[in-house]
Amino acid sequence: MSPWIISLIISLDKKESWDLLLESLALRPHFKDAEKKIAKKCDGLPLTNFTVADLLSKVPESLWIDVATKRKHKLFIDAYDQISQVLNPSYEILFDDIKNNFLYMGAFPLKYEIPKSRLINFWIAEEFVELGLADKTLEYCAAFGLEYLALYSLIMVYQKNIFGYLNSIDPYIKTCGLHSTW
Numbered sequence: 001m002s003p004w005i006i007s008l009i010i011s012l013d014k015k016e017s018w019d020l021l022l023e024s025l026a027l028r029p030h031f032k033d034a035e036k037k038i039a040k041k042c043d044g045l046p047l048t049n050f051t052v053a054d055l056l057s058k059v060p061e062s063l064w065i066d067v068a069t070k071r072k073h074k075l076f077i078d079a080y081d082q083i084s085q086v087l088n089p090s091y092e093i094l095f096d097d098i099k100n101n102f103l104y105m106g107a108f109p110l111k112y113e114i115p116k117s118r119l120i121n122f123w124i125a126e127e128f129v130e131l132g133l134a135d136k137t138l139e140y141c142a143a144f145g146l147e148y149l150a151l152y153s154l155i156m157v158y159q160k161n162i163f164g165y166l167n168s169i170d171p172y173i174k175t176c177g178l179h180s181t182w
Helices: 013-022 029-041 046-056 059-067 074-092 098-106 118-123 136-149
Strands: 157-162 175-177
Touching: 013 029, 013 059, 013 136, 029 046, 029 059, 046 074, 098 118, 118 175
Parallel strands: none
Antiparallel strands: 157 175
16 A cells, blocks of 8 residues: 555535535525625635635624625635645645745736646746656656645646546646635
């Protein structure tokens, strides 16, 4: 058995995000629209859903509409701060070269699906990738680093190549990006 425990952040669709939020909160019919907007603002991230639901349960229901409609409501800022505290140790243990690759992803707009090939080409052009694996190309080493970021839950994998692990030259990530907590 492998010593690695693989835990990827899987993006939830709108219905799954809504259902998860409802599991954490008692449904209040007169706030159903607000709850749907709040679930959408969670960007399909389960940890965001749980954190927002926890904070929302401590806020008077009269403020839920405000949370749902304001672009950067304090509740979401507080949720992102809490989530960053959870994710920060994963960032801190990264090797410096992989930290550079991760930070480079911040140049892309929030919620932007970055094609793997485009990102890898940028990393190589910026000389962020070194040959670290015997007999492997720069592209392979960059893809390995990208998988590493996904395994540490630092990035969102939006689209996957279902044949990725069957073909070791083409890892499973098709598109990825930073999740909204960063």
